[in-house]
Amino acid sequence: MLSPEVLTHLNKFRQNGFLKKEAGGQLFGKLDGKTFLVNIATGPRESDKRSRNRYLPDRKEEQAEIKEHFKNGHLYLGDWHTHPEKKPVPSELDIETTNDCFQKSTHEMPGFAFIIVGKTTLVRDWYIGVTAKAGTRRLNLV
Ligand SMILES: [Zn+2]
Known part of the structure; x- marks a missing residue:
């Protein structure tokens, strides 16, 4: 579940114009059983590397935010x-990076939320997924 503040933040960075670059950041909040309660979204940062179809976050800043x-x-x-897509799908690199991050970092989470914001405000067209031991899969939102 995304709080209204988080939705507002993510919507600000939708790539709905030719000149808008990829953006990204981290999600924070609480875990209630298997439900993610996301109430903070960070990024993008000055130090992230961004282009039309690439986003490379500043890993040091990410760690500082987590702490x-x-x-x-x-x-x-x-x-x-x-992503500059109406119905975004994760790239091979996206999947590789998120699976790697889940497996290699130290945490006690059953899964990580993985969101790709599309061009429109239609959240059901966005990619809302979860990365766990078995890999990354899309969640079906009603
Ligand atoms: Zn991507």
């Missing part, structure tokens, strides 16, 4: 980024 939010009781829940 900072954890202090305030907000768990790192996953990542978001944008």
Whole structure:
């Protein structure tokens, strides 16, 4: 579940114009059973590398954010980024990166949220997924 503030933040960076670059960031909040309660979305940062179809986050900044939010009781829940597509699908690199991140980082999470924001405000067209041991799969939102 995404809070209204998070939706507002993500919508700001939709690639709905030719000149808009890919953006992204991290998601924080709480885990309630198997439900992600996302109430903070960070990024993009000055130090991220961004182009029309590439987004490379500043890994150091990401770690600093995780520490900072954890202090305030907000768990790192996953990542978001944008694609200049109406119905975004993860690239091979996206899948590789997110699966790698889940497997190689130290955490006690059953899964990480993985969101790709599309060009329109229609959230059901966005890619809302979860990365777990078995890989990344799309969640069906009603
Ligand atoms: Zn991507």
